[in-house]
Amino acid sequence: MASDVRDPFAAPGHDHAGCVMAALDAAEARCARAGQRLTPLRRRVLELVWRGHDPVGAYDILELMRDERGRIAPPTVYRALDFLCRQGLVHRLESLQAFIGCGQAGDHGTDHGTDHGIGHHAAHFLICQDCGEAVEIRDGQLDGAISQLAGRAGFAIANETIELSGRCAACQS
Amino acid sequence: MASDVRDPFAAPGHDHAGCVMAALDAAEARCARAGQRLTPLRRRVLELVWRGHDPVGAYDILELMRDERGRIAPPTVYRALDFLCRQGLVHRLESLQAFIGCGQAGDHGTDHGTDHGIGHHAAHFLICQDCGEAVEIRDGQLDGAISQLAGRAGFAIANETIELSGRCAACQS
DNA sequence: CTCATTATGATATAACATAACACTATGAAT
DNA sequence: ATTCATAGTGTTATGTTATATCATAATGAG
Ligand SMILES: [Zn+2]
Ligand SMILES: [Zn+2]
Ligand SMILES: [Zn+2]
Ligand SMILES: [Zn+2]
Numbered sequence: 001m002a003s004d005v006r007d008p009f010a011a012p013g014h015d016h017a018g019c020v021m022a023a024l025d026a027a028e029a030r031c032a033r034a035g036q037r038l039t040p041l042r043r044r045v046l047e048l049v050w051r052g053h054d055p056v057g058a059y060d061i062l063e064l065m066r067d068e069r070g071r072i073a074p075p076t077v078y079r080a081l082d083f084l085c086r087q088g089l090v091h092r093l094e095s096l097q098a099f100i101g102c103g104q105a106g107d108h109g110t111d112h113g114t115d116h117g118i119g120h121h122a123a124h125f126l127i128c129q130d131c132g133e134a135v136e137i138r139d140g141q142l143d144g145a146i147s148q149l150a151g152r153a154g155f156a157i158a159n160e161t162i163e164l165s166g167r168c169a170a171c172q173s
Numbered sequence: 174m175a176s177d178v179r180d181p182f183a184a185p186g187h188d189h190a191g192c193v194m195a196a197l198d199a200a201e202a203r204c205a206r207a208g209q210r211l212t213p214l215r216r217r218v219l220e221l222v223w224r225g226h227d228p229v230g231a232y233d234i235l236e237l238m239r240d241e242r243g244r245i246a247p248p249t250v251y252r253a254l255d256f257l258c259r260q261g262l263v264h265r266l267e268s269l270q271a272f273i274g275c276g277q278a279g280d281h282g283t284d285h286g287t288d289h290g291i292g293h294h295a296a297h298f299l300i301c302q303d304c305g306e307a308v309e310i311r312d313g314q315l316d317g318a319i320s321q322l323a324g325r326a327g328f329a330i331a332n333e334t335i336e337l338s339g340r341c342a343a344c345q346s
Numbered sequence: 347c348t349c350a351t352t353a354t355g356a357t358a359t360a361a362c363a364t365a366a367c368a369c370t371a372t373g374a375a376t
Numbered sequence: 377a378t379t380c381a382t383a384g385t386g387t388t389a390t391g392t393t394a395t396a397t398c399a400t401a402a403t404g405a406g
Contacts, residue, residue, distance in 0.1 A: 094267040145314040154342030163334040169327030
């Protein structure tokens with residue numbers, strides 16, 4: 001549950017190809033279960049979002065897709081991203097105005113106490129300003145502090161934006 | 174000092190004129206102490222940001238200022254906002270792309286453990302999607318969870334974006 | 347007063363996002 | 377298989393937020 005976040009940034013010998021494959025498989029499964037269509041376009045956008053562990057801008061994806069499909073307009077990409085966000089497969093990083101693949105796509109269904117409805121869950125991030133990577137974290141103590149805080153204030157949380165920027169362990173040599 | 178956040182949203186009979194005056198006075202004092210110039214332009218922008226307790230967009234301020242000063246361009250407003258953010262007098266709400274007056278401008282100097290350098294401090298918010306108000310909160314348990322989490326991950330936090338959206342107590346009638 | 351520094355004005359453009367409407371694909375019902 | 381409603385995509389235009397760049401003006405130290 002608390003999942004003591006112990007340097008969650010990608011290790012040097014990280015198998016990213018497998019990483020992407022797992023994400024795409026999880027996405028297929030998740031959409032199937034939800035009765036949603038992971039079309040070729042949406043799948044491709046998801047794949048491009050997973051191009052790395054650094055957040056990617058909508059217009060970056062647009063460029064990448066232009067290289068392979070020719071003319072394509074912003075709404076096409078934004079609609080795909082909206083869909084992926086609704087399914088909880090992608091998160092938007094507000095502080096960067098960018099998108100990143102969900103780091104817990106496999107864990108969905110196993111409710112972990114921070115869900116705010118079907119499809120998406122509260123996502124909290126550490127963002128390294130040096131290497132550009134962002135990792136999704138889950139911390140019981142943090143979740144507890146937030147829900148207690150909201151409870152005391154009589155505030156009903158619908159959406160959490162928690163983005164901690166700084167330098168990851170590796171980048172502090 | 175956990176400062177148990179107990180419905181921090183503005184009460185019905187709130188004296189906002191005094192609220193603004195206090196903020197401006199604190200700003201003057203703070204800039205004087207820091208050897209920074211709170212020019213008429215900057216002061217006016219701060220005053221407009223404090224027009225209410227709801228976040229305000231840069232272009233909204235731009236409109237308001239056009240009404241009183243005629244032609245004025247975006248950079249003028251953005252530069253003033255940048256200055257005010259650097260001084261810790263205004264915060265930017267990333268999830269809304271909007272700005273709000275700092276709710277603890279008077280408390281500065283009395284270090285409360287979440288400072289990340291001179292001028293600005295970590296600011297955490299509750300944002301009501303109903304009435305539009307946003308309030309800056311300070312919670313020891315939350316601060317503790319964050320710093321422990323970062324410590325375990327070996328992550329050096331430089332900037333915290335914590336914005337909890339939902340419905341305030343009053344708006345859940 | 348001179349001069350370096352800081353602040354503001356002004357123009358243009360970049361970066362991010364959505365509205366609106368047309369067309370196509372999909373799949374269920376007849 | 378035809379019809380039809382729904383969902384997805386293409387296309388054009390535009391809206392919204394933010395910055396780069398260079399010119400001009402104000403400020404204050406020496
Ligand atoms: Zn990977
Ligand atoms: Zn790093
Ligand atoms: Zn007030
Ligand atoms: Zn409210």
